[in-house]
Amino acid sequence: MTSSNLNLIFLGPPGAGKGTQAQRVVEKYSIPQISTGDLMRAAVSSGSALGEKLKNYMSAGALVPDELVLDILLERIGHEDCANGFLLDGFPRTVAQAEALETALVERNSPLSGVISIDVPDQVLTSRLTARRICSKCSASYHLEFLKPQKDGICDKCSGELYQRKDDSEEVIKNRLKVYHEQTAPLVDFYQKKKILYPVDGNKKIDMIFQEICDIIDNLNSP
Numbered sequence: 076m077t078s079s080n081l082n083l084i085f086l087g088p089p090g091a092g093k094g095t096q097a098q099r100v101v102e103k104y105s106i107p108q109i110s111t112g113d114l115m116r117a118a119v120s121s122g123s124a125l126g127e128k129l130k131n132y133m134s135a136g137a138l139v140p141d142e143l144v145l146d147i148l149l150e151r152i153g154h155e156d157c158a159n160g161f162l163l164d165g166f167p168r169t170v171a172q173a174e175a176l177e178t179a180l181v182e183r184n185s186p187l188s189g190v191i192s193i194d195v196p197d198q199v200l201t202s203r204l205t206a207r208r209i210c211s212k213c214s215a216s217y218h219l220e221f222l223k224p225q226k227d228g229i230c231d232k233c234s235g236e237l238y239q240r241k242d243d244s245e246e247v248i249k250n251r252l253k254v255y256h257e258q259t260a261p262l263v264d265f266y267q268k269k270k271i272l273y274p275v276d277g278n279k280k281i282d283m284i285f286q287e288i289c290d291i292i293d294n295l296n297s298p
């Protein structure tokens with residue numbers, strides 16, 4: 076890897092639209108989307124010993140312990156498809172994770188290009204999450220009102236079946252938002268101090284937000 080890599084982070088509360096925007100960014104910029112939530116849900120469904128450990132944290136909307144997430148993330152960004160960069164969606168979520176990532180990237184001589192934080196008020200997040208539906212095959216996310224699939228219950232991209240995540244229930248959402256404000260929101264300050272934070276208003280139309288994100292990325296490439 077070189078310092079001209081496009082190493083991006085999407086930071087934001089659950090439901091901010093990180094996954095939705097990430098899908099569009101990976102198509103346009105040809106870098107892989109790495110969602111620690113997706114990776115860990117795959118481990119849970121595989122029924123592995125690791126999956127069993129992760130399950131209890133995730134279903135309660137608590138964070139998985141840093142050392143477990145870090146192992147998974149560092150292994151993943153070592154894959155060949157990350158050679159020119161990557162988009163992290165849902166990682167880091169604690170200052171300790173951010174520091175460990177920084178150390179790993181220094182070793183690779185491939186620093187972060189930018190951290191795009193997507194801001195959305197809590198009231199909006201809850202209604203987004205309760206009506207979210209996810210593709211069981213490709214993890215694309217839909218919304219019963221704002222981003223309907225062409226055919227009810229079926230993914231537009233891969234024809235996979237859509238399902239509702241168990242942790243997208245009101246009670247667990249409440250805890251996820253609390254955890255976000257306590258443990259993840261401090262990362263806004265952390266990256267602002269490093270002068271690589273780019274905030275975006277996430278309470279707008281999906282296409283408008285995507286345009287703003289593309290403008291930010293294009294400016295990173297040609298400052």
Ligand code: ADP
Nearest residue numbers: 089090111112133136137138139144165166168
């Ligand atoms: P959302 O996209 O709605 O924010 P995610 O799919 O990113 O949700 O995460 C689902 C769950 O997986 C979280 O509630 C948490 O339990 C776990 N998780 C995902 N990423 C991390 C991380 N970086 N650190 C700790 N736990 C994580």
Ligand code: ADP
Nearest residue numbers: 090091092093094095203207216217218221281
């Ligand atoms: P995150 O990955 O940050 O948890 P998602 O991308 O899964 O969030 O989006 C959460 C829900 O909100 C999904 O149902 C998605 O279709 C919907 N959504 C995403 N962006 C917007 C937007 N700008 N306006 C309205 N709904 C949105």
Ligand code: ZN
Nearest residue numbers: 210213230233
């Ligand atoms: Zn799909």
